[in-house]
Amino acid sequence: MTSERQPATERRTYEPFTPPRRVLLGPGPSPVEERILQAMAAPLLGHLDPVFLRCMDEIQELLRFVFETTNRVTIPISATGSAGMEAALVNPIEPGDEVVVCIHGVFGERMLDIVGRCGGRPTAVRAEWGTPIDPEQIRAALASCSKPKAVAIVHAETSTGVLQDLKGLSEMAHDHGALLIVDAVTSLGGHPVGVDRNGIDVCYSGTQKCLGAPPGLAPVTFSERALEVIRNRQTKVQSWYLDISMVEKYWGGERTYHHTAPISMNYALREALQIVYEEGLEARWARHQRNHRALVAGVEAMGLAMNVAPPDRLWSLNAVRVPDGVDDGRVRARLLSDDQIEIGGGLGPLKGKIWRIGLMGSGSARQNVRLVLDALQRALQAEGFDCASGVEAAERVYESGAAS
Numbered sequence: 001m002t003s004e005r006q007p008a009t010e011r012r013t014y015e016p017f018t019p020p021r022r023v024l025l026g027p028g029p030s031p032v033e034e035r036i037l038q039a040m041a042a043p044l045l046g047h048l049d050p051v052f053l054r055c056m057d058e059i060q061e062l063l064r065f066v067f068e069t070t071n072r073v074t075i076p077i078s079a080t081g082s083a084g085m086e087a088a089l090v091n092p093i094e095p096g097d098e099v100v101v102c103i104h105g106v107f108g109e110r111m112l113d114i115v116g117r118c119g120g121r122p123t124a125v126r127a128e129w130g131t132p133i134d135p136e137q138i139r140a141a142l143a144s145c146s147k148p149k150a151v152a153i154v155h156a157e158t159s160t161g162v163l164q165d166l167k168g169l170s171e172m173a174h175d176h177g178a179l180l181i182v183d184a185v186t187s188l189g190g191h192p193v194g195v196d197r198n199g200i201d202v203c204y205s206g207t208q209k210c211l212g213a214p215p216g217l218a219p220v221t222f223s224e225r226a227l228e229v230i231r232n233r234q235t236k237v238q239s240w241y242l243d244i245s246m247v248e249k250y251w252g253g254e255r256t257y258h259h260t261a262p263i264s265m266n267y268a269l270r271e272a273l274q275i276v277y278e279e280g281l282e283a284r285w286a287r288h289q290r291n292h293r294a295l296v297a298g299v300e301a302m303g304l305a306m307n308v309a310p311p312d313r314l315w316s317l318n319a320v321r322v323p324d325g326v327d328d329g330r331v332r333a334r335l336l337s338d339d340q341i342e343i344g345g346g347l348g349p350l351k352g353k354i355w356r357i358g359l360m361g362s363g364s365a366r367q368n369v370r371l372v373l374d375a376l377q378r379a380l381q382a383e384g385f386d387c388a389s390g391v392e393a394a395e396r397v398y399e400s401g402a403a404s
């Protein structure tokens with residue numbers, strides 16, 4: 001490889017790019033079913049073609065189904081989950097607005113950064129990484145504000161494996177005239193999110209976690225209360241691309257050109273949502289829960305420990321402590337090279353301390369639980385850490401579940 005940056009010349013030949021088939025059990029992207037890859041290969045349509053408009057309508061209908069909402073404005077933003085986060089924050093927040101931002105991992109920190117960039121005045125509520133936010137601290141933070149505009153919180157903290165209970169948060173926010181903004185990137189399609197049930201005003205997700213499509217779109221939903229707040233803004237939304245009142249005109253009745261929708265990605269999302277619909281939300285959540293339980297049983301039978309207390313554990317993302325004396329990176333490298341399995345490492349204060357095993361979307365499967373437990377045992381033994389097999393303990397969870 002040359003170190004100077006050169007344009008491609010006629011003399012160079014490029015080998016075909018043939019990525020290996022990995023088993024994606026990290027923090028995302030998750031495995032994508034063949035059916036979805038096929039859908040992406042369908043012929044391109046114009047972004048205002050009546051047939052594509054029908055595809056868009058079905059996506060909105062199916063998104064309302066997975067978000068469990070009747071919100072009119074429920075659409076995919078044409079960019080990844082972080083753009084969903086940015087859309088959720090830049091639309092309601094104006095310079096000077098007070099925002100309570102809950103931080104218990106990487107994605108809470110990212111929200112805080114965006115609120116600052118909007119000119120908002122954040123009040124941070126923090127919890128140690130690996131634990132959820134204490135709602136009483138949110139209550140206190142709201143009380144310390146004069147006119148809070150929103151509470152922003154991550155439902156499924158992918159950096160730590162923690163599930164945040166949302167119960168009572170909307171009443172708390174609404175009592176102060178604030179909106180509840182929820183990051184459901186790693187929960188939507190894997191855990192109950194229940195936008196309307198939980199009184200969430202703005203919720204966003206990504207396609208590549210529990211929805212099981214490739215990365216590239218960010219489903220978002222805005223309640224009427226949120227839209228009212230946005231209509232009453234004194235200033236323009238600072239982002240042209242993410243201004244929901246403009247994006248909505250393309251997705252809504254007017255179909256005004258705003259940007260060229262990523263056609264093939266929308267085919268993929270439509271197909272992924274159809275798969276969720278066919279499976280059913282309850283069955284899908286139960287599958288994510290069952291495979292998580294089996295994985296935990298296996299991990300513990302191996303003599304390893306989970307990093308999050310049982311009631312706060314995500315089903316979609318499992319944080320496993322790296323045993324003392326074991327090099328986190330070397331084990332992950334072995335899984336990738338020997339078994340084609342990708343798992344994640346820790347971030348920030350958890351760097352080198354945890355592995356993050358994602359069981360998301362179609363990746364949440366009995367076969368993958370078996371595969372990763374077996375491969376992890378072999379990798380640990382190769383690194384000189386003696387441990388038992390976790391596979392049998394995991395299998396017992398499935399068998400007891402089948403009996404009940």
Ligand SMILES: *Cc1c(COP(=O)(O)O)cnc(C)c1O
Nearest residue numbers: 080081082107156158185186206
């Ligand atoms: C993955 C993730 C995001 C960001 O999504 P990208 O698609 O990587 O931009 C935001 N929040 C959470 C909780 C995530 O897990």
